Amino acid sequence: xxxxxxxxxxxxxxxxxxxxxxxxxxxxxxxxxxxxxxxxxxxxxxxxxxxxxxxxxxxxxxxxxxxxxxxxxxxxxxxxxxxxxxxxxxxxxxxxxxxxxxxxxxxxxxxxxxxxxxxxxxxxxxxxxxxxxxxxxxxxxxxxxxxxxxxxxxxxxxxxxxxxxxxxxxxxxxxxxxxxxxxxxxxxxxxxxxxxxxxxxxxxxxxxxxxxxxxxxxxxxxxxxxxxxxxxxxxxxxxxxxxxxxxxxxxxxxxxxxxxxxxxxxxxxxxx
Amino acid sequence: xxxxxxxxxxxxxxxxxxxxxxxxxxxxxxxxxxxxxxxxxxxxxxxxxxxxxxxxxxxxxxxxxxxxxxxxxxxxxxxxxxxxxxxxxxxxxxxxxxxxxxxxxxxxxxxxxxxxxxxxxxxxxxxxxxxxxxxxxxxxxxxxxxxxxxxxxxxxxxxxxxxxxxxxxxxxxxxxxxxxxxxxxxxxxxxxxxxxxxxxxxxxxxxxxxxxxxxxxxxxxxxxxxxxxxxxxxxxxxxxxxxxxxxxxxxxxxxxxxxxxxxxxxxxxxxxxxxxxxxxxxxxxxxxxxxxxxxxxxxxxxxxxxx
Amino acid sequence: xxxxxxxxxxxxxxxxxxxxxxxxxxxxxxxxxxxxxxxxxxxxxxxxxxxxxxxxxxxxxxxxxxxxxxxxxxxxxxxxxxxxxxxxxxxxxxxxxxxxxxxxxxxxxxxxxxxxxxxxxxxxxxxxxxxxxxxxxxxxxxxxxxxxxxxxxxxxxxxxxxxxxxxxxxxxxxxxxxxxxxxxxxxxxxxxxxxxxxxxxxxxxxxxxxxxxxxxxxxxxxxxxxxxxxxxxxxxxxxxxxxxxxxxxxxxxxxxxxxxxxxxxxxxxxxxxxxxxxxxxxxxxxxxxxxxxxxx
Numbered sequence: 001x002x003x004x005x006x007x008x009x010x011x012x013x014x015x016x017x018x019x020x021x022x023x024x025x026x027x028x029x030x031x032x033x034x035x036x037x038x039x040x041x042x043x044x045x046x047x048x049x050x051x052x053x054x055x056x057x058x059x060x061x062x063x064x065x066x067x068x069x070x071x072x073x074x075x076x077x078x079x080x081x082x083x084x085x086x087x088x089x090x091x092x093x094x095x096x097x098x099x100x101x102x103x104x105x106x107x108x109x110x111x112x113x114x115x116x117x118x119x120x121x122x123x124x125x126x127x128x129x130x131x132x133x134x135x136x137x138x139x140x141x142x143x144x145x146x147x148x149x150x151x152x153x154x155x156x157x158x159x160x161x162x163x164x165x166x167x168x169x170x171x172x173x174x175x176x177x178x179x180x181x182x183x184x185x186x187x188x189x190x191x192x193x194x195x196x197x198x199x200x201x202x203x204x205x206x207x208x209x210x211x212x213x214x215x216x217x218x219x220x221x222x223x224x225x226x227x228x229x230x231x232x233x234x235x236x237x238x239x240x241x242x243x244x245x246x247x248x249x250x251x252x253x254x255x256x257x258x259x260x261x262x263x264x265x266x267x268x269x270x271x272x
Numbered sequence: 273x274x275x276x277x278x279x280x281x282x283x284x285x286x287x288x289x290x291x292x293x294x295x296x297x298x299x300x301x302x303x304x305x306x307x308x309x310x311x312x313x314x315x316x317x318x319x320x321x322x323x324x325x326x327x328x329x330x331x332x333x334x335x336x337x338x339x340x341x342x343x344x345x346x347x348x349x350x351x352x353x354x355x356x357x358x359x360x361x362x363x364x365x366x367x368x369x370x371x372x373x374x375x376x377x378x379x380x381x382x383x384x385x386x387x388x389x390x391x392x393x394x395x396x397x398x399x400x401x402x403x404x405x406x407x408x409x410x411x412x413x414x415x416x417x418x419x420x421x422x423x424x425x426x427x428x429x430x431x432x433x434x435x436x437x438x439x440x441x442x443x444x445x446x447x448x449x450x451x452x453x454x455x456x457x458x459x460x461x462x463x464x465x466x467x468x469x470x471x472x473x474x475x476x477x478x479x480x481x482x483x484x485x486x487x488x489x490x491x492x493x494x495x496x497x498x499x500x501x502x503x504x505x506x507x508x509x510x511x512x513x514x515x516x517x518x519x520x521x522x523x524x525x526x527x528x529x530x531x532x533x534x535x536x537x538x539x540x541x542x543x544x545x546x547x548x549x550x551x552x553x554x555x556x557x558x559x560x561x562x563x564x565x566x567x568x569x570x571x572x573x574x575x576x577x578x579x
Numbered sequence: 580x581x582x583x584x585x586x587x588x589x590x591x592x593x594x595x596x597x598x599x600x601x602x603x604x605x606x607x608x609x610x611x612x613x614x615x616x617x618x619x620x621x622x623x624x625x626x627x628x629x630x631x632x633x634x635x636x637x638x639x640x641x642x643x644x645x646x647x648x649x650x651x652x653x654x655x656x657x658x659x660x661x662x663x664x665x666x667x668x669x670x671x672x673x674x675x676x677x678x679x680x681x682x683x684x685x686x687x688x689x690x691x692x693x694x695x696x697x698x699x700x701x702x703x704x705x706x707x708x709x710x711x712x713x714x715x716x717x718x719x720x721x722x723x724x725x726x727x728x729x730x731x732x733x734x735x736x737x738x739x740x741x742x743x744x745x746x747x748x749x750x751x752x753x754x755x756x757x758x759x760x761x762x763x764x765x766x767x768x769x770x771x772x773x774x775x776x777x778x779x780x781x782x783x784x785x786x787x788x789x790x791x792x793x794x795x796x797x798x799x800x801x802x803x804x805x806x807x808x809x810x811x812x813x814x815x816x817x818x819x820x821x822x823x824x825x826x827x828x829x830x831x832x833x834x835x836x837x838x839x840x841x842x843x844x845x846x847x848x849x850x851x852x853x854x855x856x857x858x859x860x861x862x863x864x865x866x867x868x869x870x871x872x873x874x875x
Contacts, residue, residue, distance in 0.1 A: 181367075238699070521842050
């Protein structure tokens with residue numbers, strides 16, 4: 001069923017990572033992603049991979065969930081790796097067939113890129129698996145708060161995100177209902193070429209748009225009735241507070257970054 | 273042989289996932305040509321799953337749906353044809369309207385059915401609109417300009433226009449006011465009378481079902497709880513209440529009388545019949561208990577059924 | 580902004596016994612190029628008293644929803660005045676004060692819930708009002724308990740049944756501690772079980788929390804539970820009174836396409852035959868008891 005698809009599926013739990021402040025999690029994830037690109041040789045790559053694998057274990061999210069997240073990008077990883085392999089020139093050719101030459105450097109590099117991509121996906125899945133969408137939104141709102149000085153409507157953006165998250169399952173369910181209703185009137189969505197299939201979407205999209213507008217209108221009235229007047233003067237049910245474990249994680253991260261920079265200097269770089 | 277039958281129908285949602293749920297289990301029913309069937313059951317009883325299996329929107333895990341003697345899944349590629357024979361009007365069908373005019377929207381089904389002849393198409397649309405009680409002047413309007421009740425009837429016309437042999441309506445009166453509700457029930461009844469089609473009406477409202485159905489199918493936990501003539505169903509008021517269904521208020525009056533020790537029948541479900549039975553009960557001056565001639569009751573039954 | 584308003588409604592000024600007062604209200608929807616202005620309300624006057632449970636009946640298009648929307652300044656009268664606890668709804672400065680006095684619950688529960696977790700949705704109102712966090716926590720828990728949804732506080736709204744969603748919506752309003760809640764056909768989209776859940780939640784608001792309730796509905800059995808029933812037709816008041824008084828006018832109700840509780844109709848019929856049956860029967864139990872008495 002369509003409605004089984006969930007966006008950024010959160011898996012409740014009580015691991016160390018689950019308990020971290022969502023703001024800290026976002027900061028740490030950003031740091032990890034940045035440092036994945038800082039990694040230059042096998043030593044630092046080993047340290048980074050070790051850290052990511054350790055985090056995966058600590059998060060107590062079933063490993064197959066991470067692989068599920070990877071399934072979607074498998075093709076991308078393969079594609080980029082292949083391209084790199086074919087285009088990067090080096091000195092030691094390891095394989096030659098007609099005009100295609102593959103160099104040793106290219107193999108290292110594409111392997112590196114593949115591992116980087118995989119680690120980025122794993123890290124960001126870890127964030128969404130261990131953080132509820134509401135916490136995530138609240139954290140983004142807090143982290144972006146300084147942008148208010150530049151008149152960026154941070155609160156409004158966060159509110160939009162919350163509402164989107166709230167209504168995605170509702171709209172998916174609605175899409176399925178409309179599809180069934182049109183199928184019951186003999187709509188043919190399974191056959192024909194691209195043009196025919198695109199046309200077949202009209203009877204689904206129009207009712208969906210109309211009902212979304214109706215929902216938006218009703219929701220706006222309901223929010224008015226609950227005294228919503230924007231972000232000014234608002235308080236929150238759940239206040240985010242940094243705790244000892246957040247500082248601990250932060251220090252650990254600092255150590256990791258320093259370690260990577262240090263290890264980078266010990267051996268020659270394998271990637272540019 | 274019935275016009276539509278099911279043999280040991282079984283359906284499971286989310287097969288192979290942790291959310292696996294048996295929605296329908298071992299359902300075998302047979303519906304005759306021209307019958308008006310009421311389908312009741314609380315949310316999650318499997319009634320919505322059943323109707324979607326009947327028109328091939330869902331494919332049973334096991335068991336068969338037999339339409340006019342043929343298994344509808346004999347040729348899976350031709351399943352779309354079944355939907356023209358078994359017309360299904362979903363709950364809140366007004367949300368499926370999408371065309372520029374009501375006329376074009378009603379034409380969607382017949383066009384999909386492959387009707388190309390303009391005159392024939394026109395006739396199908398106008399007949400359907402008439403059955404649904406839509407005025408000619410509404411046909412050229414945008415469906416989004418209509419009132420709530422009109423929209424609903426336009427959507428029903430869109431299914432009737434395919435001229436299905438079996439018409440299924442899922443909660444066609446949900447959310448309407450009494451006026452809109454009466455109008456739709458009247459229209460469906462007269463459609464059935466004039467075309468002789470088979471109609472299945474899914475509803476939460478016992479009052480609605482009591483008014484129109486010949487036979488009632490009661491679903492509970494994915495199984496057939498009862499399937500019998502309407503008056504026989506309402507004899508089991510207590511059982512219906514047990515499985516979370518509300519019997520009509522008049523029936524409740526007689527169930528309560530019985531509980532208070534009165535010797536009354538409890539298969540009362542329409543107002544006119546109730547008036548007769550209650551008056552009869554009060555006029556039996558001398559013997560409040562037993563000893564009533566059986567013929568009297570039988571006659572009352574006849575009177576009740578004539579309503 | 581009224582920074583000085585506290586969450587406790589008793590601290591704000593109370594204009595006496597009458598909580599909502601519609602005085603000769605006229606309303607018309609603004610005209611577009613093609614259509615002339617459509618008048619919906621023609622001089623409606625209604626007073627809702629503190630702690631009262633009032634049901635508003637009428638068929639679609641009678642103007643009853645329009646009346647409801649006047650009660651917390653979603654719509655403003657084109658003629659006449661509406662006062663909420665003595666506050667004129669046309670005064671824009673009082674908007675927040677009015678909306679926290681009169682809360683509103685709508686027909687479609689899906690389109691009222693804002694957050695992805697039940698308790699965060701309930702907190703939405705108090706958050707908007709700037710209530711301190713610890714107090715929001717207390718208010719939210721109380722509100723969820725009042726509608727029997729406390730165990731579901733960490734659930735996602737879209738996984739709940741219709742009746743449960745609607746109870747969460749009610750909790751979201753209770754959390755703002757209003758004195759009055761207006762319900763605009765809250766059960767129209769629910770199954771019988773959901774209807775019952777919502778009706779018993781409404782019942783406990785009136786009886787236990789002392790909240791004034793205005794209920795707009797098509798269902799006569801729901802209206803029968805009210806202290807007072809008001810019937811609206813074509814933007815005018817058609818009838819007003821205790822449920823048993825109003826429902827005794829069977830023919831008039833029929834004429835305006837309204838249902839009559841079947842128990843009432845049956846009792847009236849037997850009464851017309853000359854049996855000694857009281858004229859204020861509303862429920863099947865009352866009807867059966869009356870028939871038994873008449874029998875003796």
